[in-house]
Amino acid sequence: MTPTEVRSSPADVRTGRRRLVTGSIAGVAAVVLGAGLGELTAAILSPGSSPFASIGSAMIDLAPAWAKDTAIALFGTNDKAALLVGIAIVLLVVAAGAGVLERVRPPWGRAVVLLVGLAGAIAAMTRADSGLLSWVPSAVAGVAASVVLWFLLRPDAPPAPQGEDRRNFLAWSGGTIAVGVLAAIGGSALRAGTRSVEAVRSALRLPAPAVVAPAVPASASLNVEGLSPVITPNADFYRIDTALIVPQLDTAGWSLRIYGMVEQEVTITWDELLALPLEESYTTLTCVSNEVGGDLIGNALWLGYPIRELLKRAAPTSDADMVLSRSSDGFTASTPIEALTDDRNAILAVGMNGEPLPAEHGFPVRMVVPGLYGYVSATKWVTELQVTRFADARGYWTDRGWSDRGPIKLESRIDVPRGNAPVGASVIAGVAWHQHVGVSGVEVQVDDGAWQQATLATAISDDTWVQWSLPWDASSGAHTIRCRATSVDGEVQTPDQAPPAPDGATGWDEVTVQVI
Numbered sequence: 058m059t060p061t062e063v064r065s066s067p068a069d070v071r072t073g074r075r076r077l078v079t080g081s082i083a084g085v086a087a088v089v090l091g092a093g094l095g096e097l098t099a100a101i102l103s104p105g106s107s108p109f110a111s112i113g114s115a116m117i118d119l120a121p122a123w124a125k126d127t128a129i130a131l132f133g134t135n136d137k138a139a140l141l142v143g144i145a146i147v148l149l150v151v152a153a154g155a156g157v158l159e160r161v162r163p164p165w166g167r168a169v170v171l172l173v174g175l176a177g178a179i180a181a182m183t184r185a186d187s188g189l190l191s192w193v194p195s196a197v198a199g200v201a202a203s204v205v206l207w208f209l210l211r212p213d214a215p216p217a218p219q220g221e222d223r224r225n226f227l228a229w230s231g232g233t234i235a236v237g238v239l240a241a242i243g244g245s246a247l248r249a250g251t252r253s254v255e256a257v258r259s260a261l262r263l264p265a266p267a268v269v270a271p272a273v274p275a276s277a278s279l280n281v282e283g284l285s286p287v288i289t290p291n292a293d294f295y296r297i298d299t300a301l302i303v304p305q306l307d308t309a310g311w312s313l314r315i316y317g318m319v320e321q322e323v324t325i326t327w328d329e330l331l332a333l334p335l336e337e338s339y340t341t342l343t344c345v346s347n348e349v350g351g352d353l354i355g356n357a358l359w360l361g362y363p364i365r366e367l368l369k370r371a372a373p374t375s376d377a378d379m380v381l382s383r384s385s386d387g388f389t390a391s392t393p394i395e396a397l398t399d400d401r402n403a404i405l406a407v408g409m410n411g412e413p414l415p416a417e418h419g420f421p422v423r424m425v426v427p428g429l430y431g432y433v434s435a436t437k438w439v440t441e442l443q444v445t446r447f448a449d450a451r452g453y454w455t456d457r458g459w460s461d462r463g464p465i466k467l468e469s470r471i472d473v474p475r476g477n478a479p480v481g482a483s484v485i486a487g488v489a490w491h492q493h494v495g496v497s498g499v500e501v502q503v504d505d506g507a508w509q510q511a512t513l514a515t516a517i518s519d520d521t522w523v524q525w526s527l528p529w530d531a532s533s534g535a536h537t538i539r540c541r542a543t544s545v546d547g548e549v550q551t552p553d554q555a556p557p558a559p560d561g562a563t564g565w566d567e568v569t570v571q572v573i
C-alpha cells in the first residue's frame with residue numbers, strides 16, 4: 058500500500074466539503090418548501106392539522122413532566138413560542154443532515170424526510186380533535202420535500218457543482234426556499250382571514266344574568282400604584298394550557314355530554330345552556346405551577362350555570378366520587394364530585410368580565426370551580442363530563458405525576474415594591490389568597506424586625522384573592538421584605554418551601570429591594 062492511497066488529496070477534501078455544503082443547502086431548501094406547503098394545506102383543510110402544531114402538540118403530550126415544568130418555569134406563558142422556535146431549529150438541523158445523507162447515500166436522505174412527514178401525519182391523526190384528513194398536510198410536506206430533495210441532488214447532477222452548475226444549483230435552491238416561505242406566509246394569511254369563530258364570538262350577545270354578583274365594594278381596592286388590580290382584565294389574564302393552536306369551537310356545533318356513572322345521560326346544546334338562568338360570580342383562578350411570588354393567578358367575574366344543577370339532572374350513582382371533564386382537544390381534569398355538587402359557585406362559564414370567553418380562555422364554554430387549582434377543575438373548551446371514580450380514571454396532569462386532588466394552598470405575594478425603590482417609598486402591598494376558605498390577615502416583616510399586621514382590603518368573597526398593604530418608611534440601603542397570610546380557619550402560611558410539583562408551591566414570598 059502506498060501512502061497516497063490512504064491520504065486524501067487536497068482536491069478530494071475540497072470536493073468532500075462541497076458535497077457537505079450542497080447536501081445541507083438542498084436539505085434545508087427541500088424541507089422549507091415542504092413545511093411551507095404543509096402549512097398552506099393545513100390552512101385550507103383545517104388549522105388543527107398544521108404539521109408544525111401537530112408535532113409540537115405531540116411533543117407537549119409525550120414530554121416528561123419535568124421538561125414541561127422547566128419550560129413553564131423558564132418561559133412562563135411564552136412556553137409555546139419557545140417550543141415552536143425549538144422545533145424549527147431541530148427541523149433545520151435534521152433537514153441539513155438529510156441533505157448530506159442524500160448526497161452520499163441516496164435514497165436515505167429522502168427516506169428521512171419522508172419519515173419526518175410520516176411522524177407529523179401520525180401526530181396529527183392522534184390528536185383528540187383530529188379529522189379524517191388531518192394526515193394530509195404532513196403527507197404533502199413529506200412528499201414535496203423528498204421530491205425536491207431528489208431533484209436538487211439528482212444522480213446526474215455533479216456531486217460538487219462548480220461554475221455554471223453551481224450557480225444553477227444555488228438558484229434552484231434559493232427559489233425553492235422562497236416558494237416555501239411564500240406558501241407559509243400565504244397559509245397564515247389565509248388562516249387569519251378565516252377566523253370565523255372569532256366572528257361568531259364578537260357577534261355574540263350574552264343574556265343578562267339571572268343572579269347578579271353583588272357590586273364590588275370600593276374598599277376592595279387599596280389604590281396602590283403597582284398593586285395587581287382586584288379584577289384582572291381579560292387581556293392580562295394568565296394563560297396556561299397544552300393547546301399549541303387555540304381550539305376553534307363554534308357555538309352552533311357545541312354540546313356538553315354528561316355520562317358515565319349516572320342514571321340519566323344528559324346532553325345540553327349551546328342554545329339550551331344560554332336559555333338557563335345564568336349566574337355571575339367572582340372567582341380567582343390559580344395554576345398549580347405558580348411559584349411563590351409568581352403571576353399564574355388572576356381574578357375575574359364569570360357568568361355561567363351551576364354544574365350542580367346539570368349533575369342533578371344526570372343523577373350520579375352514589376359510588377361516584379369524581380368528574381373527569383374533557384375538552385375538545387383531549388385535555389382532561391379530575392374534579393372531586395363534592396366540589397361540583399356542594400353550594401360553591403362551580404359553573405360552566407360562558408362569560409368573563411362581561412364578554413364571551415376569549416378563545417384562549419375556553420370559548421365557548423369552560424369550567425370554573427372555586428378552591429381548586431386549574432389543572433383539576435378549570436377545563437377550557439369543555440365538551441364532556443364523565444362521572445367516574447378516582448380509582449378508575451385519571452386526568453391529564455395526574456397521569457404525569459401531579460396530585461389527583463388539587464385544593465389551592467394559602468399564599469400571599471408582595472407586588473410593591475419590587476426591584477429598586479426610591480428613598481421615601483412609603484408602602485408595601487400585595488395580594489393573598491386561599492380560595493373557598495378565605496384570608497383573615499396578612500403580616501409583613503422587614504429585615505429582621507417584628508412581624509407587622511398589614512391592612513387587609515375588603516375581599517370580594519372567600520373565593521377571591523384580597524389586597525393588603527402596610528405603610529413603610531424606607532431608609533436607604535438593601536431591605537428584605539417577607540409576607541405571610543392567615544386564613545379564615547386559623548391556618549398560618551407555612552415558611553416551608555415546596556416546589557409546585559406535585560400539589561402546589563408553599564413558602565413565604567420574599568423580596569430584596571435597594572432603596573436609593
Ligand SMILES: Nc1nc2c(c(=O)[nH]1)N[C@H]1C(S)=C(S)[C@@H](COP(=O)(O)O)O[C@H]1N2
Nearest residue numbers: 295296297298299344384388431432435437
Ligand atoms: N382544555 C384545557 N383546559 C385547561 C388546561 C388545558 O391545558 N387544556 N389547563 C388548565 C390549567 S393547568 C389551568 S391553570 C387553567 C388556566 O386557565 P386560563 O388559561 O384561562 O388562565 O386552565 C385549565 N384548563
Ligand SMILES: [Mo]
Nearest residue numbers: 344345431432
Ligand atoms: Mo395550571
